[in-house]
Amino acid sequence: MTDGVSLVQQGNTLKTDAQKQADEFASSSTTKPRVNARTDxxxxxxxxxxxxxxxxxxxxxxxxxxxxxxxxxxxxxxxxxxxxxxxxxxxxxxxxxxxxxxxxxxxxxxxxxxxxxxxxxxxxxxxxxxxxxxxDFVTINELSQEIKVHKATIAQKEKRIAAIKESYRLAGEFADYSENEKLKVRLSVNKDVDTKMLRRCLLSRGLHVLRSGSKESGAPTLYLCVAGQKSKCVTKLTK
The missing domain is CATH 3.30.710.10 (Potassium Channel Kv1.1; Chain A)
Structure with a gap:
């Protein structure tokens, strides 16, 4: 009998503890503020x-x-x-x-x-x-600086356009000369075109600049060859 009473008492104690925990959980869940995902x-x-x-x-x-x-x-x-x-x-x-x-x-x-x-x-x-x-005057200065930057950007793009156009013109002239099986051709170049940009654009047309020069009049010139025949052209140019 004693063992039976003890088991019953233990069972009641467990039930009481479980109920207390449940009550505490319910109480905390209803009294604590809702957590907001965007608390900031x-x-x-x-x-x-x-x-x-x-x-x-x-x-x-x-x-x-x-x-x-x-x-x-x-x-x-x-x-x-x-x-x-x-x-x-x-x-x-x-x-x-x-x-x-x-x-x-x-x-x-x-x-x-x-x-x-x-x-x-x-x-x-x-x-x-x-x-x-x-x-105000601060705005004038800020806008003036922006205009300078834009002008510089526009000028750079205009130079690039001019170089691309000139590279197509030179490629057309080179094609006429290449019909005579010439490895290298000396062509006059527009003096207003940026030389570095033009060299890059000519490579896009499949042409390599061997060297630059000028005529007696002072007009700039370029020696051009097909990019794949560069080594042959350089050899003949140095002889």
Missing amino acids: IVHLNVGGTRYEVSRSTLMHYEGSMLASLISGKWKEGEGDVEIFIDRNGRRFEWVLDYLRSDRAYVPDLSDQLALKEELDYFGIAVDMSKVSVTD
């Missing part, structure tokens, strides 16, 4: 304009209203619930630009002042030298 993203509604912003961006200036909003001090900043801020939604985009890069570009001077008001409201210390109007 904060959903904001600023004056009707919705933003998704990383927490690190909003925390960039410690002590600011935005940093406090998601630091747990305010209930609205908990979880993935959208947070409403009653401010100008368009200007808030500039606020985010300043938070992300410590710089902001606005259309005009009135917007520059408006952005300062927004940054002051959110408690963000602003260096106004880093808030620029887009169409």
Whole structure:
């Protein structure tokens, strides 16, 4: 009997422990907040304009209203619930630009002042030298540099086009001479064509430049041969 009572007591104890574990699990699963897969993203509604912003961006200036909003001090900043801020939604985009890069570009001077008001409201210390109007002297310099780069790129492409065209012209003339079984041909070249580019383009036409020269008039010339007969042409040229 004693053994039987002992087994029953052990069984009851196991049931009680199992029930406790089940109750604890159920309690923890209902009281713990839901884990959000995008915990670093904060959903904001600023004056009707919705933003998704990383927490690190909003925390960039410690002590600011935005940093406090998601630091747990305010209930609205908990979880993935959208947070409403009653401010100008368009200007808030500039606020985010300043938070992300410590710089902001606005259309005009009135917007520059408006952005300062927004940054002051959110408690963000602003260096106004880093808030620029887009169409100012800085913009002139930036655009001028871009134009220089584009001009240089265009000029390079124009030189390449000229070299390709000249290589086709020379290949046509070479074909006329090669009918007479000439291994090498001396041809006049357009002086405005880039020589290095022309050499590469002629190789694409199957022609090799043996050497360059000029006529008595000063017009540049090239000695050409078929690329596959280079060794024969070089031998004859040196004799």
